Amino acid sequence: MAQARYDEHVLIVGGGGTGGALAHDLALRGLRVTLVERGELTSGTTGRHHGLLHSGGRYAVSDRESATECIEENRILRRICPGTLETNDGLFVAVEEEDLAYLEPFVEGCAACGIPTQRLTGAEALRLEPNLNPAVLAAVRVPDATMDGWRMPLRFFATARHNGAEIRTYTAVEGLLVHDHHVSGAALRDHVTGRCGEVRADVVVNATGPWSERVAAMAGVEVPIRPSPGVLVAVRGRLCNMVLNRLHKSGDGDIIVPQRALSVVGTSSWVVDDPDELGVPEDHVERMYAEGAKLVPAVRDTPMRAAWSAARPLIGARSAGDSGRELSRTFKTFDHRETDGVEGFVTITGGKGTTLRAMAEVCADVVCRKLGIDEPCRTRETVLLPHEAYYRAAA
Amino acid sequence: MSAAGTPGLPGAAERAAPGPVRHKGGAGGVRGWLDPRGRTIGGRSFALHRLTGVALVAYLYVHLGVLSLLLVGESAWSDFLGVVTSKGFLLFDVVLLFAVLFHGLNGIRVALVGSGYAVRHERALLWAVVAIGAPALAYGALHILGGL
């Protein structure tokens, strides 16, 4: 077990992909790191992810900042997470005449963001994916991939733990220790024993995704987060090998991600106040089936394995629209000394599964700057331990 | 996990202890074979196989013990025969026959499946055990009890 090179202690609240990647980044930089999560790792948003490792294609026309982040991180994750990604690439598929109008802007957008593309005729696309809608008019191949929303993040936790970070599940934050505009730690409750205690830290990082507004409120500050859930439906059977996207402006039910022996159809988008109470609206489930069948007709007759909701943490003011689609998928780090005059407290939120490492890098830079530590980020090159090392290290 | 652990983290000492392992049927051990909840016919045949196996081993020792009566003398043996040929006792013979038939026939099934030769027919073989065993048991029972 590696020993920290610095005495400075960072407490990360939230065991999702962002928290895991941040624990890994800070541990590599030699800081003392403790991460607490109220439940199992990735039980909030990360694990419920559709499993799409974005190439950035989905955002190439409307949100080039996100698209560029995606393709950079896509390349890095292929390098540092070998063996946990289904690297079969993806197709953006035109199935109706009007989809073809999106073809040129899409290919141009991808080129501008550095996303490689390959144009395919309908017949060529059907050779790659025989279950595609036979009416397919054209397709564009991009380097999408399927990631495992549990095992991929677990590799960050495994490596962080190996490098000395303490990862503590079933440990809930009951409050932050705040004195005179200074956060100095957190009051915790351990659900394994029912015991309570206080942990001191030089910086507390709020990495709780759609719950970050709630945790920030414990320090008396606000973050403009809108929990925006989407419904996903997993059907039994692997209907395709590549990630399939509809070639049009992002909408509902226009992604099919093959995952093991399942196919996941997603997603819808709306906005809620409480990320704990999402529900799975029946009409959204029906829409996933109807829209998914436009890409792969066999979806219609494939039995459902599960339907669920996941809340994206989107950054935006309360005045923004209520579908969530118009909010950017990018991420942001808030140093609350600068935004609210509160010292020792940082929030990292927004973003998406694909950009977890980049989010951690930006946040770790802010944390190190606050602590006066000059250490470079090493996560771009560091190949992560296999997921089960998380458990083998503990034994 | 750093060597010393984070100061102040609640529950650290209690978590370090190994957790209790729960087994089906409560405290565990052999009862884990016998808890019928959530078991399918495969698990039940496993349990019955183990039970009949243990019973047959026990019977073997009783049998050896009984044979040693011959060393005691002819009258001891005759007294014993009087007991075991009584109507009530013969029911035990039927139970014994059941154990022999099930353990033997299911043993053939387990050997065939367990060596990889009939894995896909595992259920069918179980019905074959019943199809062969039930008439044999009925015939044997009539013979044992009807022979009075």
Added chain:
Amino acid sequence: MSETGTRRLRVHRFKRGDGGAHFDEFVVPAGPRTTVLDALRWIQLHADPSLALRHSCMHASCGTCGVQVDGQEELACVARLGDHRGDPVTVEPLANVPVLTDLVVDMADFFRRFGDRHPVLRASEAVAGAQPPDGLDRFVRLEDCIECGLCLSACPVAATSARYAGPAALSAAQRLLEEPRGADRDDVLAWAGRPEGAWRCHVGMECTRACPADALPAERIMALRRELGGREAGARP
């Protein structure tokens, strides 16, 4: 969760340092689609926030939410309350692995049973006739096994032998024989042929019945034995 009534749940509770385990009973709203996981999360949010349970993906792909529902191993996220007749429905942690708390088991004990090599990415056999695109030599996908531990909990041999490798680990070894991915065949067979390996199985078949991913662990153990038998027969002078 469309609510049409309520169900009673009897949930295993265990907090370390507080003495022994016990069961708590809760009444939860339940509709036709309500899963065991929906019900447990309802308890966390509305009745007892200290209830600890594992879950992540919500669609039977991560393998974290395995529990026993009325004694039957299931993934809570796809187990429908309506499919269980118990009143109350009893929810317990998986058997044969140590309990951390409440419904949470310590999966370190599950993973320690595996051999050294444990790749989870495999060649994809899905979609007959599909050609991989230029530059990809083959389609790949993740293994069927989601390492949930349901098979180990259901296994009657594991109930009496803590050292038994168990169905998941043995299946993983058999997958290495099918598709080595760099593994040494003799090493795999030597590992699987140990006393606590493939021969320990007694054909209860409960692992295949319990498997939520149709990974066929029992069939794979038998296939492993055939390989082991062939090897030992072949090794005879």
